[in-house]
Amino acid sequence: MRSVRAILVMAHLTLHEALRRRVLLAVLIGGAAFLVLYGTGFHFVEREVHRQVGAINRVQYRITLNFFLLAGLYAVNFLTVMTSVLLPVDTLSGEIASGVIQTLAAKPIRRVEIVLGKWLAYVGVSAGYLLLMAGGVLAIGRVLSGLTPPDVAIGLPLMMLEGALLVTLSISCGARLTTITSGITVFGLFGLAFVGGWVEQIGTMTGNDAARNVGTVASLIMPSESLWQLAAHHMQPAIMSELHLSPFSPASVPSPEMVVWAAGYLVVALAWGLRGFQKRAL
Amino acid sequence: MAEPVVETHGLRRDFGAKVAVEDLSLSLRQGEVFGFLGPNGAGKTTSLKMLLGLVEPTAGRARVLGAPLGDRATRARLGFLPEHFRFHDWLTGREFLDFHGRLCGMDRARRARRIDALLERVDLVDAAPRRLREYSKGMLQRIGLAQALLHEPALVFLDEPTSGLDPLGRLLVRDIIRELRTQGVTVFLNSHLLGEVEATCDRVAFVKAGRTVHELTLADEAHIAFQVGLRLGSHDGAVLEGLARFGRDVEARDGWVRMKIERDETLPEIARWLIERRVDVHEMRAERRSLEDWFLDIMGQDQRPG
Numbered sequence: 001m002r003s004v005r006a007i008l009v010m011a012h013l014t015l016h017e018a019l020r021r022r023v024l025l026a027v028l029i030g031g032a033a034f035l036v037l038y039g040t041g042f043h044f045v046e047r048e049v050h051r052q053v054g055a056i057n058r059v060q061y062r063i064t065l066n067f068f069l070l071a072g073l074y075a076v077n078f079l080t081v082m083t084s085v086l087l088p089v090d091t092l093s094g095e096i097a098s099g100v101i102q103t104l105a106a107k108p109i110r111r112v113e114i115v116l117g118k119w120l121a122y123v124g125v126s127a128g129y130l131l132l133m134a135g136g137v138l139a140i141g142r143v144l145s146g147l148t149p150p151d152v153a154i155g156l157p158l159m160m161l162e163g164a165l166l167v168t169l170s171i172s173c174g175a176r177l178t179t180i181t182s183g184i185t186v187f188g189l190f191g192l193a194f195v196g197g198w199v200e201q202i203g204t205m206t207g208n209d210a211a212r213n214v215g216t217v218a219s220l221i222m223p224s225e226s227l228w229q230l231a232a233h234h235m236q237p238a239i240m241s242e243l244h245l246s247p248f249s250p251a252s253v254p255s256p257e258m259v260v261w262a263a264g265y266l267v268v269a270l271a272w273g274l275r276g277f278q279k280r281a282l
Numbered sequence: 283m284a285e286p287v288v289e290t291h292g293l294r295r296d297f298g299a300k301v302a303v304e305d306l307s308l309s310l311r312q313g314e315v316f317g318f319l320g321p322n323g324a325g326k327t328t329s330l331k332m333l334l335g336l337v338e339p340t341a342g343r344a345r346v347l348g349a350p351l352g353d354r355a356t357r358a359r360l361g362f363l364p365e366h367f368r369f370h371d372w373l374t375g376r377e378f379l380d381f382h383g384r385l386c387g388m389d390r391a392r393r394a395r396r397i398d399a400l401l402e403r404v405d406l407v408d409a410a411p412r413r414l415r416e417y418s419k420g421m422l423q424r425i426g427l428a429q430a431l432l433h434e435p436a437l438v439f440l441d442e443p444t445s446g447l448d449p450l451g452r453l454l455v456r457d458i459i460r461e462l463r464t465q466g467v468t469v470f471l472n473s474h475l476l477g478e479v480e481a482t483c484d485r486v487a488f489v490k491a492g493r494t495v496h497e498l499t500l501a502d503e504a505h506i507a508f509q510v511g512l513r514l515g516s517h518d519g520a521v522l523e524g525l526a527r528f529g530r531d532v533e534a535r536d537g538w539v540r541m542k543i544e545r546d547e548t549l550p551e552i553a554r555w556l557i558e559r560r561v562d563v564h565e566m567r568a569e570r571r572s573l574e575d576w577f578l579d580i581m582g583q584d585q586r587p588g
Contacts, residue, residue: 098368103382107382108358281337
């Protein structure tokens with residue numbers, strides 16, 4: 001009970017900090033600008049598609065606009081990744097470097113509770129941001145074309161898991177490394193998964209097993225891109241993914257076990273960060 | 283006898299190949315103001331951080347308030363003002379204290395009461411609604427002190443608590459430390475401002491290169507605290523022998539007779555005795571042996587090679 005309260009006090013402080021330091025505001029303004037741009041684009045694209053095929057070919061209309069919706073969600077995915085890495089990256093390392101953490105850690109609160117409180121707050125921020133932005137994209141699609149991608153209820157949680165995974169890595173690296181090293185490490189891992197994902201797709205399409213294996217290994221080292229691909233796979237009509245009609249129709253769909261792997265990965269990364277912070281001289 | 287408030291045996295901390303603290307052996311009694319003295323880099327801050335559970339010792343044993351180092355329940359009874367007093371500077375003074383009160387598990391009513399009292403005590407009532415970012419160094423140190431005392435701790439660690447303060451601020455801190463002593467709170471004071479320490483501490487330990495090299499009870503040492511210098515007219519050995527009854531280490535050199543006496547009251551007795559003997563007194567000086575003399579003595583000896 002006492003632990004829960006301590007974690008909540010820390011989470012509250014962390015959210016308060018994000019609000020007070022106006023980082024959240026900056027992120028939200030950037031997000032709003034994106035949605036305005038996307039909405040405008042969607043409006044013109046929809047009009048053009050409707051003029052060309054809409055009246056006669058309902059399937060073609062749907063496929064094209066679903067592709068455009070996925071492109072919007074892909075951008076949201078990327079923005080969420082940035083937010084999930086950059087917002088929490090200095091929350092521990094920065095406070096350790098400045099000495100702010102000393103008065104905190106000398107209080108009757110466990111170090112685990114400090115980390116979990118911060119983690120909880122940033123996972124919340126990441127998920128909230130994703131819901132807001134993805135909700136915006138979906139609302140634009142719904143209002144302007146009457147379309148909603150299929151299985152959003154599966155896709156969005158997968159994207160949320162990706163955000164949570166990056167928050168976890170960002171905080172856990174910050175518990176052990178300096179801010180700049182943490183940022184480089186997490187983006188490095190993300191980049192590796194990103195490139196690995198494409199290598200795997202190309203390898204699958206060209207039938208090159210070596211390239212495919214490289215991709216698989218990359219997604220085991222860092223499962224973030226696989227989570228997006230899985231989410232994208234669910235959020236498009238079967239015909240699109242079967243015919244590989246868009247860059248978001250993965251040639252090799254990550255297996256559902258990848259979700260378990262990613263969840264386990266998150267837990268281990270968090271434990272690694274907790275342990276590092278526990279032992280660290282402050 | 284009551285259990286010591288802090289007790290350490292051979293506490294040690296290495297950072298890689300560097301030994302920050304080699305052998306910390308201390309015992310603090312309840313209600314005393316304990317000064318921890320040493321030059322920069324002697325391991326004072328690391329020692330204090332070990333006692334607070336911020337840094338884990340590499341070796342040695344210690345108990346704080348009867349519990350092992352880092353014990354969570356015990357930390358609710360410790361107060362700490364860190365050396366560099368860096369805080370969440372986007373909080374206002376009042377929010378900062380409130381947050382730390384919540385971390386200590388204080389309920390709302392008690393927080394409000396204590397925060398008001400402490401803001402008053404450290405003279406920051408007007409600054410309380412302002413963000414810490416706008417505070418001067420001295421104000422930050424005072425709000426940090428309020429933070430350390432908020433939850434009415436039994437043991438307070440102050441790491442260079444007056445480094446950012448002007449003379450009035452220093453007097454304030456000195457008064458607060460005295461108040462704490464009358465309340466029975468034990469104070470562990472890290473400092474290299476010897477005047478501060480001399481004015482507030484009951485007992486001091488000198489630390490050099492990560493070792494406690496000497497302990498001094500200031501009240502006790504007062505009995506050899508005076509160094510007397512006399513410039514006398516013609517006198518013989520019998521006068522020197524006679525002076526020995528008033529103090530010790532009587533020696534005559536370079537036209538001066540020097541000796542150590544125990545109490546202030548001995549001075550007029552010496553004067554009266556010399557005049558009765560018809561010895562001319564040209565000059566008479568009495569100097570208290572300062573903590574600085576002790577410090578230089580102890581640190582100097584230790585620095586000799588071999």
